[in-house]
Amino acid sequence: MxxxxxxxxxxxxxxxxxxxxxxxxxxxxxxxxxxxxxxxxxxxxxxxxxxxxxxxxxxxxxxxxxxxxxxxxxxxxxxxxxxxxxxxxxxxxxxxxxxxxxxxxxxxxxxxxxxxxxxxxxxxxxxxxxxxxxxxxxxxxxxxxxxRDLPGLEADGKRVWSYRHALKPPHMPKKLLVIGSGAIGIEFASFFNTLGADTTVVEVLDRVLPVEDVEISTFARKAFTKQGMKILEKSTVKQLDRSADKVVAHVETGGKVEKIEVDTVISAVGIxxxxxxxxxxxxxxxxxxxxxxxxxxxxxxxxxxxxxxxxxxxxxxxxxxxxxxxxxxxxxxxxxxxxxxxGSIAGCTYCHPQVASVGMTEAKAKEAGYEVKVGKFPFIGNGKAIALGEPEGLIKTVFDAKTGELLGAHMIGAEVTELIQGYVIGRTLETTEEDLFETVFPHPTLSEMMHESALDAYGRAIHF
Incomplete structure (x- = not known):
């Protein structure tokens, strides 16, 4: 044929x-x-x-x-x-x-x-x-x-799940262990924790959401802990002992192995x-x-x-x-x-609180040899955030001190996955700090914090 x-x-x-x-x-x-x-x-x-x-x-x-x-x-x-x-x-x-x-x-x-x-x-x-x-x-x-399936940690759809199983859960977890704190792991941890599961997150690196700016990771960790999640950083799941109704995870932290008994494990260790x-x-x-x-x-x-x-x-x-x-x-x-x-592609994580970023973190910009100016603005200083009942959050901007180029922007808080696009357009149009200063942001909106964060990098923030 x-x-x-x-x-x-x-x-x-x-x-x-x-x-x-x-x-x-x-x-x-x-x-x-x-x-x-x-x-x-x-x-x-x-x-x-x-x-x-x-x-x-x-x-x-x-x-x-x-x-x-x-x-x-x-x-x-x-x-x-x-x-x-x-x-x-x-x-x-x-x-x-x-x-x-x-x-x-x-x-x-x-x-x-x-x-x-x-x-x-x-x-x-x-x-x-x-x-x-x-x-x-x-x-x-x-x-x-x-x-990705790691040897010994493979999903079986019963007590150990991949993202697919977690989307059609065969049961509601009471005690949940999530392996990996990237976007997928943290989103499922956030979902099941909010619905009442006693949730522990294990991350092999030194912080949750490891691709994000350190300050955002730190803020997220505090928020997750406040919500009742247990976060284990610099930790590795060595083995899972599976039985019909439970899983015992052997988790190594700083050379010591702790056994954690749960009824469900979600593996989110990459792709x-x-x-x-x-x-x-x-x-x-x-x-x-x-x-x-x-x-x-x-x-x-x-x-x-x-x-x-x-x-x-x-x-x-x-x-x-x-x-x-x-x-x-x-x-x-x-x-x-x-x-x-x-560098102009944004990443968004839809946990609670939301996380979004584009471009370089402060650490990466310094590593790349830039002299930086960094601005920050907290949600607590924004009228719309307070009216929404969402005063927890932060917007951080990183500029090249020499040229004013917007090198990166990092956010945590309500609706930041929608807000980040403003900075993405800015990066695509090769925005400088002056362009952002001159832009009139509508009031009252969460987006005003983006203006204030840019102003703060140059000591000009009004509301903080």
Missing amino acids: AAQTFDMIVIGAGPGGYVAAIRAAQLGLNVACVERENLGGICLNWGCIPTKALLRSAEVFHLMHRAKEFGLKADAIGYDIDAVVKRSRQVAGQLSAGVKGLLKKNKVTVVMGEATLTAPGKVSVKTEKGTEELAAKNIVLATGARA VGNVEGLGLEALGVKVDRTHVVTDEYCRTGVEGLYAIGDIAGAPWLAHKASHEGVMVAELIAGQHPHPIKP
């Missing part, structure tokens, strides 16, 4: 792949998108979106307990974990169906099945009906990543790229620690083969994948897009 021929084939329909396919179709290319599981990928179905739905339920539950503070009455507050999970699955389902509709509208050919690169420009897809052969001069790998079974080795694609090596334009070095998103390495963020998808589609269509600047 002759192969179906396209201008571009995308393997994977997550936030990298489906966006690449749509952008290429907009530019007049004939596109096929191959997906083995769910349109929208992990992000829409088992990651970003359903976790946010769960966390919203936890946030509302937390607020209900605070009703009295706001002059309100709420009695017999409780939750139904099955209904909470059902809502999150409905949200994911709605968006996955939306992706299907978008691909159809843009006339992208969707092939459901498992793809293998059999030769340059050739893709073989195992579908339910048999094998389909596809061909294209340009192929985009967007196969994403999955949870590995989905590079297996694609036929990459035979094509000579360079893979480094489960990630495809690319240049700044996501080219693999093999003619006509690109890799985007999680499979192409850090930062492992959906919005980075989508942006790379657009860039690659434009490149293939003969346009001249700019490469992505990793």
Whole structure:
């Protein structure tokens, strides 16, 4: 059977792949998108979106307990974990169906099945009906990543969970141990802790949320501890003794091993790229620690083969994948897009309180040889934060003392995942401190703190 021929084939329909396919179709290319599981990928179905739905339920539950503070009455507050999970699955389902509709509208050919690169420009897809052969001069790998399993700490779906199990929990944890305090670990710790689970977080590095600025990590740790979480830093889970109704974790801290008995463990110790079974080795694609090596334009070095998103390495963020998808589609269509600047990609963590950042931390800026000016503004000094009943938080900005360039911004507190975009635009437009000083921020808003933080770096803050 002759192969179906396209201008571009995308393997994977997550936030990298489906966006690449749509952008290429907009530019007049004939596109096929191959997906083995769910349109929208992990992000829409088992990651970003359903976790946010769960966390919203936890946030509302937390607020209900605070009703009295706001002059309100709420009695017999409780939750139904099955209904909470059902809502999150409905949200994911709605968006996955939306992706299907978008691909159809843009006339992208969707092939459901498992793809293998059999030769340059050739893709073989195992579908339910048999094998389909596809061909294209340009192929985009967007196969994403999955949870890393450490020996002895593997998820079994019963008492030891990966993020997938945690999204459809077989039971509500009473005593929970979370291994890893990156975004995924801390978001699940935050969710289950808010719903009443006695939660312990183990982090191998010296602080929680280790990629964040030290001050933000320190602030977060205090907030989590106040909420009743136990945080163990510079600690390693050596082994898990599993039984039908409990797990005993052997946790080593400073040379001493402590046994912690829990009923549930969530392992969130990083991710590995989905590079297996694609036929990459035979094509000579360079893979480094489960990630495809690319240049700044996501080219693999093999003619006509690109890799985007999680499979192409850090930062492992959906919005980075989508942006790379657009860039690659434009490149293939003969346009001249700019490469992505990793320093202008924001990271957001939707724990309580929220955390968001872009650019360099204060320590990284100093390491890079910059002389810095640092500004800070606390939520307690902001009218909107107090009116919302959210006075706990901090906004920190880092500037180059010589040029006034905004090197980085770091936030913790209510709605900071929405606020960070202001600084992201600033970084993209090569903003200086003067531009931020001259910008009129609306009142009363949380965003005014962004202004004050910039002013504070130069000793000009008004409200603090």
